[in-house]
Amino acid sequence: MMSKPLKLDLRKVHSARSERVKSIQIHPTEPWMMVALYNGRVHVWNYETQNIVKSFEVCEPPIRSAIFIPRKNWLVTASDDMLIRVFNYNTHEKVHMFEAHSDYIRCLIVHPTQPYLLSSSDDMLIKLWNWENKWQCMHVFEGHNHYVMQIVINPKDNNQFASACLDRTVKVWQLGSSHSNFNLEGHEKGVNCVDYYSGGDKPYLISGGDDNLVKIWDYQNKSCIQTLDSHGHNISSVKFHPSLPIMLSGSEDGTVRIWHANTYRLENTLNYNFERVWCIACTQTSNHIAIGYDDGSVMIKLGRDEPAISMDANGKIIWAKHSEIQQANLKTMGDVEIKDGEKLPITVKDLGSSEVYPQIIKHSPNGRFVVVCGDGEFSIYTAMALRNKSFGAGLEFVWSIDSSVYAVRESNNQIKVFKNFKEKSSFKPEFGCDAIFGGHMLGVRSTGGLSFYEWDTLELIRRIDIQPKSVFWNEGGELVTLATSDNFFILKYLPEAVTHAKETKEGVSEDGIDDAFEVLNEMNEVIKNGLWIGDCFIYTNAVNRLNYFVGGEIVTISHLDKEMYLLGYIAKDNRLYLGDKELNIMSYSVLLSVLEYQTAVMRRDFETADQVLPTIPREHRTRVAHFLEKQGFKEPALAVTTDSEHKFELSLQLGQLKTAYQIAIESEKWKQLADLAINKCEFGLAQECLRHARDYSGLLLLATCAGNAEMIGKLATTSETSDVNNVAFISYLLLGKLDECLEILISTNRLPEAAFFARTYMPSQISRVVQLWKESLASVHQKSADALADPMKYENLFPGLEEAKTVEAYLIERGRISVPACKYPQIIPNLHRNPIEEAKVWSANKAARPKTPQLSPKHSPRHSPLPTRKESPIPPKADALEEELEEEMNNLDISADGVDVDVDADEDDLLKED
Numbered sequence: 001m002m003s004k005p006l007k008l009d010l011r012k013v014h015s016a017r018s019e020r021v022k023s024i025q026i027h028p029t030e031p032w033m034m035v036a037l038y039n040g041r042v043h044v045w046n047y048e049t050q051n052i053v054k055s056f057e058v059c060e061p062p063i064r065s066a067i068f069i070p071r072k073n074w075l076v077t078a079s080d081d082m083l084i085r086v087f088n089y090n091t092h093e094k095v096h097m098f099e100a101h102s103d104y105i106r107c108l109i110v111h112p113t114q115p116y117l118l119s120s121s122d123d124m125l126i127k128l129w130n131w132e133n134k135w136q137c138m139h140v141f142e143g144h145n146h147y148v149m150q151i152v153i154n155p156k157d158n159n160q161f162a163s164a165c166l167d168r169t170v171k172v173w174q175l176g177s178s179h180s181n182f183n184l185e186g187h188e189k190g191v192n193c194v195d196y197y198s199g200g201d202k203p204y205l206i207s208g209g210d211d212n213l214v215k216i217w218d219y220q221n222k223s224c225i226q227t228l229d230s231h232g233h234n235i236s237s238v239k240f241h242p243s244l245p246i247m248l249s250g251s252e253d254g255t256v257r258i259w260h261a262n263t264y265r266l267e268n269t270l271n272y273n274f275e276r277v278w279c280i281a282c283t284q285t286s287n288h289i290a291i292g293y294d295d296g297s298v299m300i301k302l303g304r305d306e307p308a309i310s311m312d313a314n315g316k317i318i319w320a321k322h323s324e325i326q327q328a329n330l331k332t333m334g335d336v337e338i339k340d341g342e343k344l345p346i347t348v349k350d351l352g353s354s355e356v357y358p359q360i361i362k363h364s365p366n367g368r369f370v371v372v373c374g375d376g377e378f379s380i381y382t383a384m385a386l387r388n389k390s391f392g393a394g395l396e397f398v399w400s401i402d403s404s405v406y407a408v409r410e411s412n413n414q415i416k417v418f419k420n421f422k423e424k425s426s427f428k429p430e431f432g433c434d435a436i437f438g439g440h441m442l443g444v445r446s447t448g449g450l451s452f453y454e455w456d457t458l459e460l461i462r463r464i465d466i467q468p469k470s471v472f473w474n475e476g477g478e479l480v481t482l483a484t485s486d487n488f489f490i491l492k493y494l495p496e497a498v499t500h501a502k503e504t505k506e507g508v509s510e511d512g513i514d515d516a517f518e519v520l521n522e523m524n525e526v527i528k529n530g531l532w533i534g535d536c537f538i539y540t541n542a543v544n545r546l547n548y549f550v551g552g553e554i555v556t557i558s559h560l561d562k563e564m565y566l567l568g569y570i571a572k573d574n575r576l577y578l579g580d581k582e583l584n585i586m587s588y589s590v591l592l593s594v595l596e597y598q599t600a601v602m603r604r605d606f607e608t609a610d611q612v613l614p615t616i617p618r619e620h621r622t623r624v625a626h627f628l629e630k631q632g633f634k635e636p637a638l639a640v641t642t643d644s645e646h647k648f649e650l651s652l653q654l655g656q657l658k659t660a661y662q663i664a665i666e667s668e669k670w671k672q673l674a675d676l677a678i679n680k681c682e683f684g685l686a687q688e689c690l691r692h693a694r695d696y697s698g699l700l701l702l703a704t705c706a707g708n709a710e711m712i713g714k715l716a717t718t719s720e721t722s723d724v725n726n727v728a729f730i731s732y733l734l735l736g737k738l739d740e741c742l743e744i745l746i747s748t749n750r751l752p753e754a755a756f757f758a759r760t761y762m763p764s765q766i767s768r769v770v771q772l773w774k775e776s777l778a779s780v781h782q783k784s785a786d787a788l789a790d791p792m793k794y795e796n797l798f799p800g801l802e803e804a805k806t807v808e809a810y811l812i813e814r815g816r817i818s819v820p821a822c823k824y825p826q827i828i829p830n831l832h833r834n835p836i837e838e839a840k841v842w843s844a845n846k847a848a849r850p851k852t853p854q855l856s857p858k859h860s861p862r863h864s865p866l867p868t869r870k871e872s873p874i875p876p877k878a879d880a881l882e883e884e885l886e887e888e889m890n891n892l893d894i895s896a897d898g899v900d901v902d903v904d905a906d907e908d909d910l911l912k913e914d
Contacts, residue, residue, distance in 0.1 A: 010302050237249070
């Protein structure tokens with residue numbers, strides 16, 4: 001069978017005009033492309049955002065080589081001033097600079113494991129530098145007779161490297177020897193570039209020269225095994241791609257040519273009209289290829305991101321490494337402790353080579369077969385021994401749920417369905433076919449949307465106006481995920497509606513059966529890959545999070561540090577397995593019991609959910625409770641959760657004060673419970689909660705609302721003792737205890753406020769407070785202290801002071817008389833009172849009476865009853881109304897949902913410290 005051309009998707013992802021690019025490199029972990037320019041500058045592009053993220057003005061002469069050293073966060077440049085410069089690419093700091101050669105420096109490479117840097121130059125020397133030894137030159141390699149244009153380290157033997165020179169030779173060296181091991185001679189002119197083959201066991205080198213030729217060498221046999229003659233000018237760069245079966249060559253004729261690494265056939269020629277090609281870069285960790293030209297740089301992407309890897313239900317994994325098929329079995333790990341996110345210590349077994357370059361590998365549903373797709377062909381093998389069962393031409397291949405049935409997209413308008421490896425039927429979709437999807441139905445994507453067909457009859461079930469990238473069916477065939485480039489949809493398949501429509505011919509149109517699917521959810525999240533477990537959809541998204549979706553809720557299992565690909569779930573291990581581009585296998589714990597419980601809840605099968613619940617470990621029940629809460633089942637969530645915080649929140653939401661009260665006793669959540677108790681008018685419980693919470697402001701609110709002067713008095717004393725002076729001040733002020741208010745202001749050194757308070761309410765105390773204020777202010781500014789006037793010395797500055805003192809004495813006297821609240825209708829409002837006139841009348845009456853012993857003002861109550869309105873007598877039924885209200889208050893039940901609270905307890909108990 002003749003080999004077919006490689007079918008690798010190729011697209012340009014970045015393009016930028018600039019000065020001549022002499023060196024280009026791709027960062028192995030960041031989305032960065034570094035270009036070294038002929039004008040002495042270095043730019044680092046983010047090829048995903050198309051922006052320059054870092055820029056360095058290195059020197060005026062051209063820079064011919066620049067490399068990343070990621071493990072040190074360094075960027076190293078070599079320029080025509082013979083200097084090597086080292087920068088920290090995070091801080092832009094110049095770490096080191098030294099003169100390395102006596103002529104232009106052509107190339108820099110870094111050792112993959114040792115602290116070594118190799119440089120080659122027009123001085124015909126190669127030098128080895130050790131950055132851990134203060135950049136000392138450890139070795140000089142001599143032997144070339146012309147400019148040494150490029151050097152490259154052997155990826156299979158890090159102690160060996162090769163060099164390309166204009167003396168027409170390629171030399172192979174060992175790090176420990178100053179002289180080359182051997183020469184490879186065959187180019188008719190100078191050699192500009194060289195690279196090692198990194199795949200398989202082939203000991204190959206590739207070189208390009210000014211003779212316009214590309215040569216492939218077997219460096220073990222020291223012979224040229226192939227010469228590629230296609231370019232029309234000097235070859236400036238050559239590369240073996242480290243993960244794809246291709247070679248690349250760039251030339252001063254302005255083209256980059258892509259060759260098949262096994263057949264040496266020319267697969268593609270790229271010309272972006274950027275003039276001469278000078279450099280090509282690629283990396284092991286991605287399919288991106290960067291190209292440097294006279295007029296700028298271009299980045300292309302070849303092939304698929306997703307590795308060719310598949311796992312069956314028993315844990316047998318098959319993947320492709322280049323064209324080699326390898327297998328690993330999770331069972332062989334034994335009883336090794338597995339930790340989430342750590343690489344699994346699996347044993348790899350070689351199964352053989354594939355006849356096509358594998359781009360997709362997929363097990364059949366029963367795991368007996370595996371299909372390998374690539375190069376426009378497919379081959380079906382037995383999974384155990386990799387024996388070929390069938391092959392054929394096809395752009396895409398998908399399995400049905402029946403492992404004996406599969407479909408092949410032969411072209412953009414032809415699909416064939418096979419059963420037991422024999423063609424069963426074929427059809428041409430009405431709107432063509434861009435892609436096909438397997439599962440419970442055959443999905444066909446076209447310009448008209450996504451069409452679902454029955455496997456047996458190829459009858460159209462439904463055409464949906466959507467262009468999905470992927471389609472994922474659950475095992476039962478009831479649910480399907482359609483993932484687009486921007487979001488994903490969860491659809492429910494309704495077989496009863498389909499059967500009814502087929503029988504009655506109702507609801508059938510040219511787009512199929514209208515009621516075949518019901519849209520359950522639409523989520524604005526980009527899915528990379530996914531799979532179903534029951535009714536739970538597990539997937540990875542664009543920001544590398546491992547999530548699962550159930551019942552409208554997204555739960556994050558883990559944040560991944562790189563892009564990972566889902567392989568499958570093994571129920572007996574309760575673990576989910578993933579692989580990366582480097583074919584490392586990792587796993588994460590996902591409890592099947594949790595997924596089964598959530599599936600049962602989503603199906604409203606609460607009997608099954610109750611049976612599954614005891615099997616869920618206690619530490620995972622809070623997650624289940626959160627799920628129940630989001631589904632609206634708050635009471636079951638309260639019963640399931642083990643987290644006291646969550647239980648308390650649910651209790652508050654459900655208004656279950658008794659449960660919340662018990663949790664508050666253990667967790668000191670009195671403030672939240674007090675708010676709920678107030679909302680439910682459970683003032684006795686609220687009072688106790690506020691006391692436990694030491695919420696003096698809340699207690700003041702309750703006391704003032706109740707008009708409880710005794711409680712306010714206790715609160716004033718307690719808050720003053722606890723240094724909650726604002727509450728103490730307000731409490732004393734409400735009680736009319738002005739002396740205590742004044743003393744609080746003085747004791748807290750708020751002397752200006754104390755002076756004005758005395759001027760307003762207690763003019764007899766002004767002198768004392770002003771004297772204290774003057775003494776305090778004198779320690780800071782004597783002139784300011786002297787400016788304060790004392791009424792004892794400057795009576796003329798305080799007109800009406802004596803009248804104010806008389807009013808003060810009058811109000812003190814009136815404060816001894818307590819007026820009950822029921823007399824409120826007879827009281828004249830303050831707005832209509834004239835305390836000065838009242839004081840004059842009181843003073844005249846006092847002078848006419850014989851003198852009686854007086855109480856000290858400091859110990860007299862500060863209540864200030866007001867004169868009554870003679871024109872507003874008490875309504876006839878006021879006493880009866882008062883008695884009725886008092887009786888209702890005595891009969892008011894304020895117990896909190898079974899919580900016994902002594903509302904009539906002594907305020908000493910309610911305000912005492914816990």
